[in-house]
Amino acid sequence: MIIPVRCFSCGKLVGDKWESFSKRVAAGEHPKEALDDVGVERYCCRRMLLSHVDLIDDILEFHEKREVVDIRGER
C-alpha cells in the first residue's frame, strides 16, 4: 500500500528513497541505475523498492472525490 519504512530483512531505512526511485524509473531510467544511485546496495533492500506497488493513491481517489462531510462540526 505504502512503501515500508525499513527493509524487512536487514532493517536499513528504505522508505525515504522511494519517491526519488519511483520518479526516476517512471522517467525511463533503468531500475538498476536508480537503485545504485539512491544507495541501496544489498538485494534484500533492492527488492523492497523494486517489488513495491504503491496502492495508496488508488485508495485516496475515493477520499479525494468524496464531498467533505461535516462530522465533528470542525469543517
Added chain:
Amino acid sequence: MELVSRGAGGVAGLSGSGGDMVLKVEVLSVDDDRVRFLLGGVDVAFTNALRRTLIMDVPCMVIDDIFFFDNSSVVPDENLAHRIGFVPLRTDLDRYALPGDCDCGSELGCEKCRVVLTLDVAAETETRTVYSGDFVSEDPAVVPVSPSIPLTKIAPGQAVRLEAYARLGTGKEHAKWQPVSTAVYQHVAEIEVDEDRCTDCAECVKACPRNVFAMEEGKLRVVDVNLCTICGECEKACPVDPTAVRARPLDDLFLLTVESTGCLEPARLVAEAVRILSVKLDEFAGKVERGETEDVIDVYAVAEVEKARLARGSIEDVGGDDEDAVSDVGAEDEGDVDSDVE
C-alpha cells in the same frame, strides 16, 4: 592503528588462548553510516560476541508510545503507529537513560528518559504526504534521521494529529531498536602464491569473482586480500598440480562491516558495543570469582512442577492460583497509583 588491550587479553584468556594477546584494529573506511575495519588477535567467539552486542544490546532511540488525537487518513492507527515506530531517530546516548535505569519510575518516562514528538498535519485543499520531517521534537537533537520518509498520505479534509513518546531501548526487546542494519564479520584470507610453480597464466585472475588478483608486468599479484571470500575458484582454475595459488582463512583476523541505521555514528556504535561487552564480561568474571555460576532457579525442577500441575488438571487449583495472582497485582497497582499522586 595498533593497541595492546588488557581487556582483549582477558577475553582471549576466557576462550582458552591465554596470555597477553595483541589486539589489532585497522580502520579501512569510515563514512556517515558505515565503518569497515580489521580486527586481529581475537577469536571467532569474541568477534561474534561483538557482532551480537551491536545488534541486540547497543541502545538507540525510537518512538514507543503514541497517543492519537486524530487520524482520518487511509492508514489505520495501528499500521501508522507501526510505521512511526520504525523511523530511526538521531540518538543522544549521553543525555538520556534507558527507562529501566532512570529513577523516575514513570510509565511514560521523564525528561531524562524520553523525548516527546508531535505530529500535527492537515490537508486543506490538496492531497499531501505526511513525512517524518513533519514531526516536531521537544529536543532538536532527537529528530528522524531522514525528513523524507513517507508515513501516510492524506486527502483534503483529512488530518493526522498525534503525540509520540520516544525512548531508548535495545534490539533484544524489539527490532525497531536495532541500531545497525548490517553487522557482519568475515574471515580475512591468506593467499599464498608459489612463485616457483606459478606460470603466470592468469587463469585465477579470470576465475576470481571478486577481482582479488591482477597481472602486473606479466606477474601475478594480489591486489586486495580483503576482497577475498575464500570461494576457492582460483584454486579450481589453477592448471598447475598441486595448485600454485592457495587461499586459506586466517583464524585470528576478521573484517567487520558495521552499517548504522543513522541513529548513531558507526564508530560510536562499535565503541559502545565494546563498552557494554566489557561490562558484561566484568560481571561474569565477578560471578565466577564469587562462585555464583550455578543457576539459582533449577529450570528442570520448575518444568517438573509445571508438568505435574498440568497432569492434575485441577480446575479449582488453577482458578485459585489465578485469583490470588490477580488480587496481588491489583494491590500493587493501587499502591503505585497512591505513591504517584503523593
